[in-house]
Amino acid sequence: MEKHIKPLLEENGNSQLLGVLVAVFAIIITLVLFALWRKRRSIGHNILLTGLSDSGKTLIYARLLCSKFVKTYTSVKENIGDIAINNTSLRIVDIPGDERLRNKYFDKYKSSARGLVYVIDSVTIQKEIRDVAEYLYNVLSDSNVQKVPILILCNKQDQTMAKGCMVIRTLLEKEMNLLRMTKTSQLEATDASSTNVFLGKQGKDFEFSHLDSHIDFAESSAFNKDAQTSANIEELNNWLHKIA
Numbered sequence: 321m322e323k324h325i326k327p328l329l330e331e332n333g334n335s336q337l338l339g340v341l342v343a344v345f346a347i348i349i350t351l352v353l354f355a356l357w358r359k360r361r362s363i364g365h366n367i368l369l370t371g372l373s374d375s376g377k378t379l380i381y382a383r384l385l386c387s388k389f390v391k392t393y394t395s396v397k398e399n400i401g402d403i404a405i406n407n408t409s410l411r412i413v414d415i416p417g418d419e420r421l422r423n424k425y426f427d428k429y430k431s432s433a434r435g436l437v438y439v440i441d442s443v444t445i446q447k448e449i450r451d452v453a454e455y456l457y458n459v460l461s462d463s464n465v466q467k468v469p470i471l472i473l474c475n476k477q478d479q480t481m482a483k484g485c486m487v488i489r490t491l492l493e494k495e496m497n498l499l500r501m502t503k504t505s506q507l508e509a510t511d512a513s514s515t516n517v518f519l520g521k522q523g524k525d526f527e528f529s530h531l532d533s534h535i536d537f538a539e540s541s542a543f544n545k546d547a548q549t550s551a552n553i554e555e556l557n558n559w560l561h562k563i564a
């Protein structure tokens with residue numbers, strides 16, 4: 321009798337041990353998957369607001385966050401706030417436009433970007449086209465944003481002198497084309513092994529539609545002009561819904 325029961329007990333013990341091991345293994349797998357899922361979620365939920373100083377980034381940021389007018393000041397630090405869109409939490413990061421600071425803050429957030437909004441002052445665009453195009457060129461050349469959806473937001477549309485976004489698109493394409501020529505010739509003259517990316521298609525004039533990232537253009541006015549004409553960031557909101 322004992323002869324029969326002992327192996328049975330042993331077998332029982334073994335299968336219990338096996339059960340415990342399977343359970344522990346399942347828990348570990350779940351924890352690892354959960355950690356990966358959280359990491360993935362946190363990687364791509366930053367929306368970067370960038371562009372030259374005075375284009376209206378901080379006012380747009382304030383509108384997105386609390387829809388109230390706040391007096392803005394020259395930003396020296398990034399502003400960060402969360403909004404919920406389509407049940408997804410998006411973190412809006414308003415990057416200072418100051419030349420000495422913008423690269424530092426851009427570098428800090430670029431790898432976790434879900435989307436990028438490049439804000440333009442549509443009133444001064446013609447005068448500042450060089451600077452606007454140059455900074456945009458640098459942003460678009462960054463390997464971290466090659467696959468990130470981009471919105472070029474032509475702000476200050478409440479002003480009568482503001483250029484429309486299709487005009488701005490054409491102005492920018494022309495200027496980016498010139499910039500690319502200077503950059504490529506500079507590159508050839510200095511360092512042929514440089515890893516700088518060529519924006520657009522070789523042998524063709526620069527066009528935003530040739531880039532890997534999906535680029536949209538939209539208009540906004542972040543300013544409440546008077547009681548009748550209030551701020552309008554609807555196109556920005558629609559774009560955020562699209563990418564959230």
Ligand SMILES: Nc1nc2c(ncn2[C@@H]2O[C@H](COP(=O)(O)OP(=O)(O)O)[C@@H](O)[C@H]2O)c(=O)[nH]1
Pocket residue numbers: 372373374375376377378379380392393394395417475476477478479540541542543
């Ligand atoms: N008329 C008008 N003024 C704006 C608009 N957006 C921003 N501004 C003004 O432009 C100036 C710079 O705005 P700010 O948000 O500080 O720009 P930032 O430097 O890009 O953060 C401020 O005086 C704003 O009130 C807009 O849509 N229309």
Ligand SMILES: [Mg+2]
Pocket residue numbers: 374377378379392393394395416417
């Ligand atoms: Mg600002």
